[in-house]
Amino acid sequence: MNNDTQARTHGVPVGVRRTIAYIVLIFFSVLCLIWFYILLINSTRSHAEMTRGFTLLPSTNLVNNWISLINGTIPIARGFINSIIVSVCTAVLTTYFSAMTAYAINTYRFKGRTAIATFILAIMMIPGQVTALGFLQLINRMGLDDSIIPLIIPAIASPVTYFYLKQYMESNLPLSLVEAARIDGSGEFRTFNTIILPLIKPAISVQMIFAFVGSWNNYFTPALILHTDTKKTLPVLIAQLRGADWLRFDMGQVYIMIAASIFPVIVIYLILSKYIVGGVSAGAVKG
Amino acid sequence: MGAKKSNQNVVKFNRWGYIFLIPFFVTYIIFSFIPLCSTIYNSFFENYRSGLKQIGPNFIGINNYINLLGSPEIWKYLVNTLIMWIGGFIPQIVIALLLAYWFSDPSLRLKGQRFFKTVIYMPNLIMASAFSMLFFALFADSGPINQILMNIGVISEPFKFFQYVASSRILVMFMNFLMWFGNTTILLMAGMLGIDSSLYEAAQVDGATASQIFFKITMPILRPIFIYVLITSLIGGLQMFDVPQILTNGRGNPTDSLTTVIMLLNRYLTSKDVGRGGALSVFLFIVTGILSLIVFRMNSSEDNK
Numbered sequence: 001m002n003n004d005t006q007a008r009t010h011g012v013p014v015g016v017r018r019t020i021a022y023i024v025l026i027f028f029s030v031l032c033l034i035w036f037y038i039l040l041i042n043s044t045r046s047h048a049e050m051t052r053g054f055t056l057l058p059s060t061n062l063v064n065n066w067i068s069l070i071n072g073t074i075p076i077a078r079g080f081i082n083s084i085i086v087s088v089c090t091a092v093l094t095t096y097f098s099a100m101t102a103y104a105i106n107t108y109r110f111k112g113r114t115a116i117a118t119f120i121l122a123i124m125m126i127p128g129q130v131t132a133l134g135f136l137q138l139i140n141r142m143g144l145d146d147s148i149i150p151l152i153i154p155a156i157a158s159p160v161t162y163f164y165l166k167q168y169m170e171s172n173l174p175l176s177l178v179e180a181a182r183i184d185g186s187g188e189f190r191t192f193n194t195i196i197l198p199l200i201k202p203a204i205s206v207q208m209i210f211a212f213v214g215s216w217n218n219y220f221t222p223a224l225i226l227h228t229d230t231k232k233t234l235p236v237l238i239a240q241l242r243g244a245d246w247l248r249f250d251m252g253q254v255y256i257m258i259a260a261s262i263f264p265v266i267v268i269y270l271i272l273s274k275y276i277v278g279g280v281s282a283g284a285v286k287g
Numbered sequence: 288m289g290a291k292k293s294n295q296n297v298v299k300f301n302r303w304g305y306i307f308l309i310p311f312f313v314t315y316i317i318f319s320f321i322p323l324c325s326t327i328y329n330s331f332f333e334n335y336r337s338g339l340k341q342i343g344p345n346f347i348g349i350n351n352y353i354n355l356l357g358s359p360e361i362w363k364y365l366v367n368t369l370i371m372w373i374g375g376f377i378p379q380i381v382i383a384l385l386l387a388y389w390f391s392d393p394s395l396r397l398k399g400q401r402f403f404k405t406v407i408y409m410p411n412l413i414m415a416s417a418f419s420m421l422f423f424a425l426f427a428d429s430g431p432i433n434q435i436l437m438n439i440g441v442i443s444e445p446f447k448f449f450q451y452v453a454s455s456r457i458l459v460m461f462m463n464f465l466m467w468f469g470n471t472t473i474l475l476m477a478g479m480l481g482i483d484s485s486l487y488e489a490a491q492v493d494g495a496t497a498s499q500i501f502f503k504i505t506m507p508i509l510r511p512i513f514i515y516v517l518i519t520s521l522i523g524g525l526q527m528f529d530v531p532q533i534l535t536n537g538r539g540n541p542t543d544s545l546t547t548v549i550m551l552l553n554r555y556l557t558s559k560d561v562g563r564g565g566a567l568s569v570f571l572f573i574v575t576g577i578l579s580l581i582v583f584r585m586n587s588s589e590d591n592k
Contacts, residue, residue, distance in 0.1 A: 014394055017497065021389040021397060028382065029406040032465065038431055039421055053438065054431040101311040108304030116308065123319075125519075125579030127526050129549055130572040133329065133556060133564045134322025150318075157315035188303040217414040219529045220549070224556055235416040235529075242420060242536050254424055261417045269412050273405040280408065280473045 039262070043255040050251050065252040069260075072253060074237055075230050076260070083216055083233040083261075086148050090155040090215040091208045096197075098161035099204060103192055105162075106169040107178055117166075124159040129220060136224060146227045155215070161207045164279075168203035206279035209272060213265055234261045323572070330565030336558070343562065351566035361551065361567070367539075368547040371456055371531070372524030375463030380516065382464075383471035388501060390472070391479040393487070407469035415466070415529035422462060423449075423534055452544040455534070459545065462530050467523075471516055478512035479505060511585060518582050522575050528553065 042050060043065060044058040069076055105117050128135075139150045173196065181191040197204065219235040226232045232240075238261060241254055269276060330351055334344035355361055386407070390400055397403075410418070426432050426448040433445040448454045482505065490500050506513075528549040531539065537553070539546025548571065555564030 012497065018395050018397065021395055025386065025389070025397075025403050028386070028468075029403060032406050032410055032469070035418075035421060035425065038425060042424075042431065050431075051429065054434040097310045097314075100307050104304045104307035108301040108307075110301045110304040113304065120311075122579075122583060123315075125522055125575060125582060126319075126572065127522070127575055128319075129526060129528075129552060130568045130575065131319050131322040131326055132552070133561065133568050134325035135318065136556065137325055137329075137561075138318070138322055154314060154318035157311045157319065162311070182300065188300065188306075192307070213412050217412075217416070219414075219416045219532075220553070224553075235414055238414075238416050238420050239533050242423060242533050251424065254420070258417045258421050258424070261414055262421075265412050265414065266409065269409060270405070273408075274401070276412075277401075277404050277408055277473060280470060 036262070036266070039255060039259055043252070043259040045252065045255075047250045047252050061252060062256070065250075065256040066260075068250065069253045069256050072250075074240065074257070075232075076234075076237065076257060078230045079232055079234045079237040080260070082148060082231060083235075086151050086222075086233055087212045087215040089152045091212040093152065094155040094158045094161050094211040095165075095204050095208045097156040098158050098207070099165050099197060099200060100192065101162045102165040102169055103196055106166055106173065107175065120159050120162060124163060132221065132224065135221075139225060145225065146231060148226070148231065148233075150225055151215070151218075151222055151233075155211070158211070161211060164207055165200065165203055168200060172203075173199060202275070205272075206275050209268065209276055210279065213268075216265060326565050326568045326572075328565075329561045330569050332562050332565075334562045335560040347562070351562045352570070355563060355566045355570065361548070361570075363543070364546050364548050364551050367544060368525060368527055368549075371459045371463065371527060371545075371547070372521065374456065374460030375467065376517075376520055376524065378460075379464045379468040379471055379520075380513075383468050383475050386468075386472045387475035387479055388505060390476050392497075393484065404469070404473065407472060409469070410465045411467060411470045413466070416533050418462065418466070419530045419533035422458060426458060449534070450541060452541050455541060455545055459530050459534065463524075463527070467520070471520070474516055475509065475512060478509050482508050515582060515585060518578055522578050522582075525549075525571065525575060 038054070041055070041058050044060065044062040045055075046059070046061040046064065049055075049059055049061070101120070105113060105120075135150075136145075139145055142150075144150045177195065177199075178191060181195055182188075186195070217235060218233075219239065222233045223236050223239065226236055229237075238257065241249065241257065329344075331346060331348060332344040333342060333347045333350070335342050386403075389395055389397060390404070424430055428445045428447055432448075433442075436442050436446065437444070446454075448458060486504055487500060490504055495503070526549055527547045531545040531547055532550055532553065535545050537550065539550060548567070552564060552567050552571070555561075555567060
């Protein structure tokens with residue numbers, strides 16, 4: 001109450017400011033959601049219905065569109081499977097090995113520890129695109145061109161995930177626990193797998209989601225590596241829609257394909273949003 | 288004696304640090320460090336295909352760099368990239384500041400914060416290529432946006448969004464804005480919530496208005512986070528690729544005004560112009576290296592505080 005009167009005497013009343021805040025917030029929420037609403041509506045409508053104009057209400061052709069997409073020339077089901085394989089493997093490898101790296105830096109006091117920690121921090125911001133040229137040559141020489149393996153294995157070294165997990169360990173992992181495990185005769189590797197990993201589960205799950213989504217959405221590298229249609233991931237297949245003769249497409253198929261690649265992530269996000277939104281600030285801003 | 292023994296034990300344990308670092312470093316060296324070196328090495332060679340004929344590889348020193356930086360192409364694309372980045376970044380930081388301020392203002396006591404944060408962060412997780420494809424379909428000449436605009440009588444015939452430089456660029460900026468303003472809001476909010484609330488109370492007791500509190504207290508304290516957001520966004524902006532690539536089918540039209548630096552790199556990579564691609568990669572490596580050094584310095588100077 002006291003706050004309210006204070007604010008009222010010195011500037012715009014708090015009630016007015018609150019109303020403005022709500023209006024602006026609702027405006028931007030609508031601005032974020034409207035595209036997905038149109039997408040949802042249009043995926044339920046047939047090509048013919050769409051040429052007649054836009055309607056606010058869905059139609060009944062969702063299943064028809066899906067069936068014609070599955071039976072079409074784009075191997076969408078295959079793309080789905082490829083995307084899931086790549087993203088799940090990436091998420092698991094990234095988090096497991098980043099946790100291992102973070103554990104090494106956090107727990108052990110070995111020679112060159114600070115130098116190594118600084119080095120990883122320094123390479124964190126280097127974008128993957130600048131090494132793409134050498135990467136492609138390497139992949140060719142290894143005979144891994146047109147394969148999903150080079151999209152998965154490099155995920156073992158992920159400085160960003162490492163950084164987040166190290167921050168988390170610093171404040172949430174008592175070293176006395178490691179000592180206790182040693183006294184009980186647990187090997188270092190076993191301690192890490194059976195005691196440390198379960199303890200940092202919250203951080204691991206957040207990073208797993210980020211790694212999964214990042215890999216699911218990745219377009220640059222897969223587009224350069226994958227050439228055979230049946231090996232392509234979803235983003236590459238979607239880009240192919242744009243490359244082909246646009247006007248000849250059944251728009252119902254186009255919309256349902258976009259919807260199919262967007263909505264899985266939205267569903268995961270809505271279920272886990274509490275952890276994700278918290279994870280954004282925890283990882284990125286160094287307090 | 289006993290102390291010495293346990294000390295030796297700790298040293299023995301500490302060797303495990305190296306073992307646990309092996310997967311990271313082996314992977315990093317193979318898939319990032321060696322590629323980086325070979326990229327740099329290749330940038331000194333003339334090595335491309337001209338029709339069916341393979342030219343090179345011939346060592347040509349820094350000629351690739353001279354050609355790259357001497358041609359107007361790269362500067363044009365750099366300007367394109369920066370224009371589209373700035374056009375997305377300015378509204379993004381303004382709106383993010385405003386929303387973050389409202390979210391963290393205790394006197395407003397906004398309800399449904401979780402809902403709003405969830406919604407505004409969502410576009411950040413959307414597949415950029417699918418999002419671009421969606422926008423391309425929605426803003427197509429016969430797409431729903433034109434249909435709606437014609438229905439409500441704003442325009443009488445379809446507006447060709449992708450035929451004009453301004454409207455195409457604005458669409459890219461708008462998409463960048465949509466994808467990133469929620470993320471920035473959350474980052475700034477984390478910084479604002481860290482501000483000691485007694486500062487606000489003291490200011491209110493002294494009779495400061497909401498806008499005075501914002502500009503005299505919140506902004507100065509937020510400066511480090513602000514710079515962090517600015518530079519990381521710039522690094523991200525220089526990597527802009529998915530949205531303009533898919534919106535323009537890799538051509539950057541109209542009149543090459545949507546081509547970004549990474550799209551140029553992508554052209555070199557797909558046409559196997561190894562020398563020029565290498566020079567461009569090294570150029571980008573140096574630019575992002577300098578930018579990340581600034582972020583890095585900021586982080587480590589905060590550590591020393």
